[in-house]
Amino acid sequence: QQQVKQSPQSLIVQKGGISIINCAYENTAFDYFPWYQQFPGKGPALLIAIRPDVSEKKEGRFTISFNKSAKQFSLHIMDSQPGDSATYFCAASNHAYSGAGSYQLTFGKGTKLSVIP
Amino acid sequence: KAGVTQTPRYLIKTRGQQVTLSCSPISGHRSVSWYQQTPGQGLQFLFEYFSETQRNKGNFPGRFSGRQFSNSRSEMNVSTLELGDSALYLCASSPKEGKGQPQHFGDGTRLSIL
Numbered sequence: 112q113q114q115v116k117q118s119p120q121s122l123i124v125q126k127g128g129i130s131i132i133n134c135a136y137e138n139t140a141f142d143y144f145p146w147y148q149q150f151p152g153k154g155p156a157l158l159i160a161i162r163p164d165v166s167e168k169k170e171g172r173f174t175i176s177f178n179k180s181a182k183q184f185s186l187h188i189m190d191s192q193p194g195d196s197a198t199y200f201c202a203a204s205n206h207a208y209s210g211a212g213s214y215q216l217t218f219g220k221g222t223k224l225s226v227i228p
Numbered sequence: 229k230a231g232v233t234q235t236p237r238y239l240i241k242t243r244g245q246q247v248t249l250s251c252s253p254i255s256g257h258r259s260v261s262w263y264q265q266t267p268g269q270g271l272q273f274l275f276e277y278f279s280e281t282q283r284n285k286g287n288f289p290g291r292f293s294g295r296q297f298s299n300s301r302s303e304m305n306v307s308t309l310e311l312g313d314s315a316l317y318l319c320a321s322s323p324k325e326g327k328g329q330p331q332h333f334g335d336g337t338r339l340s341i342l
Contacts, residue, residue: 214259216271
């Protein structure tokens with residue numbers, strides 16, 4: 112059972128455009144939603160994360176929008192640059208805010224973003 | 229601060245062999261998690277260790293095991309290797325204190341089974 116569904120699988124965006132990646136989750140116990148960026152040959156690197164009591168979080172050109180009732184969240188990359196070309200993963204976990212329990216992350220399948228000049 | 233270090237970076241084994249991968253977490257981090265990444269299944273959780281105890285385990289066969297030492301360094305072991313075990317194995321560390329602390333990943337060990 113895939114608990115986090117991510118779309119699209121691949122995305123091509125012009126330089127300067129907006130990249131939008133969507134994720135939907137099933138487990139209502141999830142309480143922490145990070146996005147990771149992965150370049151070839153590297154491990155995933157944390158981009159930005161959000162808690163369910165916040166509807167939007169912005170860090171630089173990256174914004175997470177969160178819709179708790181729809182169980183959906185999305186990543187927006189403004190003014191996309193060729194250097195943003197990478198694979199992006201959404202993820203979710205529970206108990207991260209309890210101070211106890213597991214930090215287990217459940218990942219989406221990933222979106223390969225290509226930003227063309 | 230040094231990041232998560234995984235060794236070796238690349239490994240080639242044959243079916244039936246066993247392998248041990250190593251992970252050194254960020255200094256001060258006490259939780260270490262392991263993930264398997266494949267093109268077909270994506271990133272899948274293997275297990276998590278905290279203070280030398282396995283705190284959680286993913287849906288993998290018993291051939292996959294791990295341990296954590298008193299200095300928080302961790303190893304994972306895969307016995308009786310199968311072709312399907314070819315993957316990138318990622319280690320991530322998190323501190324205990326602080327709510328919502330993120331997991332920081334190493335660059336992984338690429339395991340190829342011939």
